Amino acid sequence: MKSRKLTYPQALVLLAALMIPGGLTAQERGSARTQNPVSLIDEPLLPEAAVSAESAVTVDGSLNGTGESPGSKVTLLPTSLGFSCSGRGLMCTCTPPKVVTLTNNGARTLEIADILITPGFPFRFSQTNTCGTMLGAGESCVITVSWNRLTGSATLTVSDNAPGSPQTASLAGTFQCISRSGSNRSDP
Secondary structure, three states: OOOOOOOOHHHHHHHHHOOOOOOOHHHHHHHHHHHHHHHOOOOOOOHHHHOOOOOOOOEOOOOOOOOOHHHHHEEEOOOOOEEEEEEEEHHHEOOOOOOEEEEOOOOOOEEEEEEEOOOOOOEEEEEOOOOEEEEEOOOEEEEEEHHHHHHHEEEEEEEEOOOOOOHHHEEEEEEEEEEOOOOEEOOO
């Protein structure tokens, strides 16, 4: 059998092909497995100290060079919430609490460090959630945001171990009720 040196990227493709069912024929898989794929690398590997515990090569059908696992994507939807009060006197009605969903679209457990609303003073918005500190792969949790009827804006921030953290959603509330006397007031 003829041996051939591969560059580091070529070796990664070979290793990836070995892991994907149907990526190589049975004969190619058998041939490649009889050799040490690392010995086929033409370039030196990184020194052990340069490789962190977080480093990983992942395969999703194509080789992606970002170093991020395609399975570590997290979504926070919707990305903005609007609240308001409108009407006259006792007939002034306000938006009820709204829900934001945090979804772990990845293959790994998401570690949630904090769920905060900033600025926190003067407490225009508050939140409760079902998230806990860990969110399993493919799971979602709900963050319920309440508005305390003070005009202003804030940001809901979820800090976690996913690439692109933190995830955010903008919050805005406007109080526009007309008193019985007919004057417009912007805060209760």
